[in-house]
Amino acid sequence: MKIIVCLKQVPKNDSILRINEQGTWIQDRDLTYEINESDQYALEAALQLKEKHGGEVIALSLGPARVQTVIKEALARGADRGIHLEDATLDNLDAFGISTAIAAAAKAEGFDLLLTGLQSDDYGYAQTGVIAAELLGLPHATIVMDVQATDGGIRVKRELENGFFQWVSMPAPAVLTIQSGINTLRYATLKGIMAAKKKEIKKLDAAGLGLDTASLTPKMQFRRVYVPVKSKQTQFLEGSPAEVAAKLIEKLKNEARVF
Amino acid sequence: MANGILVFIEHVDGKINKASYEAVRAAQLIGAQIGQEASAVILGQGIGDAAAEIAAKKLKTVYTVENEWLKSYTADGYTQAFKQIIEQVQPALVLFCHTYEVRDFAPKLAASLKRILLGDNIGYKIEDGQPVFTRQVFQGKLAADVVPVGDTPHLVSFQIGSFRGDECEAGQAAAQALSVNLDADVVRQQPEERFKEAKAAVDLTQAPLIVSVGRGIKEQKNIEIVKKLAESLGAEIAASRPICDNEWLPMDRQVGSSGQTVAPKMYLAVGISGAIQHIVGMKGARTIVAINKDKEAPIFEIADYGIVGDLFEIVPALTAEAEKLK
Structure with missing residues (x-):
């Protein structure tokens, strides 16, 4: 099974976010980054499928030079090679533009499965894989918990709402978006880190992908980014642990009338 | 000419997802402010009762789309059917509630129309006569105001709980059946029965x-x-x-x-x-x-x-x- 896994580099979960001067996104200086959470589960799912069925796992990431650390981390965990999409025209794309670039790279490479995480922790579009499937003319499934190989295709367990699940079969090649928490992540071993140094990372720019820049024209626009307006006035209780505990119980009893 | 707001009504075996009423309410509110009438569409097989339930809300038309390939939800079936519906109805705005099902097919539908889904919004405001949508980024740490760019139809979904479904205005909508062409080549996913894993011991x-x-x-x-x-x-x-x-x-x-x-x-x-x-x-x-x-x-x-x-x-x-x- 030849599997391409899309990995996004996002600011660390506990990052302090500062809005940029134009008020359209955050400042990227001083940020530290990590692999988007659900993408890590997609990578693990790919590695487990390879262990079971053989084949190859290719880690793909789009972004500036810093995303190489994401690809290297994936190679150290066991991916066979990497593809890095880097081009100034690929910065600040919307989900359609990102999916267009990913679909072009995936098509040129060829694959049985294209995996993404469910959703990114920064923009949170939850669309990249689904749009890529449409652009590639392939079937897809989202919020996938389990993947089984079948004759000529796959059978996946999807998470639905209210505690329901559903198995869905479809032919391969296919695109799947993977839910967080479905497997146990492995960490890179020293041996893996050493082995990764010898693995290939192919770099591609917009021209190398054969992208028509018109296909990257934004279909949505950010007017402004801001700290959310509070829907409730939060009373912050201050003092020593014993003091705040006493204050809270008093307020729950006499103000909120919980007890 | 693009006209009206079209709301997607989600259901399982004819039982309407309550979240769909939130999308109806959003369409009623936005429609009143931008001068567009709201209609709704429901896809499936044997959906007459569900359509009648929706028609008791203040909507212009409730479109029903009956087709054997829509009996169970599939991303392929819903996308292809919905695309044909949009071509027939030509709405200016298509509204969804951002459920797991909508997340599964609406981005594909939008891409098939060379559009993008403005997904998971928590509210809207009107600026220069046009709706501007508010969504959360960085898992709710920041908010962003976003607008669609390009021609209609624009596709927008709202996070569950963003509108009060129980505040939908009542009314009497006209009913209209639409037909779509689907076949096994289009619908590649084969869904099995939905199931629950462990019974919820604790309620x-x-x-x-x-x-x-x-x-x-x-x-x-x-x-x-x-x-x-x-x-x-x-x-x-x-x-x-x-x-x-x-x-x-x-x-x-x-x-x-x-x-x-x-x-x-x-x-x-x-x-x-x-x-x-x-x-x-x-x-x-x-x-x-x-x-x-x-x-x-x-x-x-x-x-x-x-x-x-x-x-x-x-x-x-x-x-x-x-x-x-x-």
Whole structure:
């Protein structure tokens, strides 16, 4: 099974976010980054499928030079090679533009499965894989918990709402978006880190992908980014642990009338 | 000429998803402000009763699309059918509630029309006569105002709970059947029966008091201090998704979009940052208390009472204080 896994580099979960001067996104200086959470589960799912069925796992990431650390981390965990999409025209794309670039790279490479995480922790579009499937003319499934190989295709367990699940079969090649928490992540071993140094990372720019820049024209626009307006006035209780505990119980009893 | 707002009505075997009424309400409100009439569309087989239920809301038309390939939901079937519907109805705006089903097919539908889904919005405002949509980024830490670029139709979804479905205006909509062409070449996914994994032994929806624990607890053994707090308050213990994924508490204790939706008298969140997926499961609580080390945590956006500090100090102090209530 030849599997391409899309990995996004996002600011660390506990990052302090500062809005940029134009008020359209955050400042990227001083940020530290990590692999988007659900993408890590997609990578693990790919590695487990390879262990079971053989084949190859290719880690793909789009972004500036810093995303190489994401690809290297994936190679150290066991991916066979990497593809890095880097081009100034690929910065600040919307989900359609990102999916267009990913679909072009995936098509040129060829694959049985294209995996993404469910959703990114920064923009949170939850669309990249689904749009890529449409652009590639392939079937897809989202919020996938389990993947089984079948004759000529796959059978996946999807998470639905209210505690329901559903198995869905479809032919391969296919695109799947993977839910967080479905497997146990492995960490890179020293041996893996050493082995990764010898693995290939192919770099591609917009021209190398054969992208028509018109296909990257934004279909949505950010007017402004801001700290959310509070829907409730939060009373912050201050003092020593014993003091705040006493204050809270008093307020729950006499103000909120919980007890 | 593009005209009107079209609302997608979701159902399972003819039973309408309540979230769809929220999308109807959004369409009624936005439509009144931008001078567009709202209509609705429902896809499936044997959906007459569901269509009649929707037609009792203030809508111009309820479109029904009956087809054997739409009997069970598939991303391919719904996308292809909906694309044909949009070509026939030519709406200016298509509204969805951002359910798991919508997440599965609406981005594909938008891409098939060379559009993008403006997904998971929590509200809107009107600027220069046009709607501007507000969505959360960085898991709710920041908000963004976004607009579609390019020709109509524009496709927009709203997060569950953004509008009051029970405030839909009543009315009498016209009924109109539409037909679509689908076949086995189009519909590649073969869905099996929906099922539940473990029966929910604990019904958190009925609990008046809930103490819920999240990632901030760090280790499985630390769960004990939260259990003690719950016991001393006479509350049920619940958790955010990462805790149940790690099997530190069973799955039936999970609150959020993939767990239970609760509305207790009090919800006390311990070490829960407040990702959207968790918030949708508990924001209906009457009183929300949050204990978190990060003052910027989104949970404080919806909390009535907040304590910023080390939960490992505060939780035992609170347990001692709660014991005095007995």
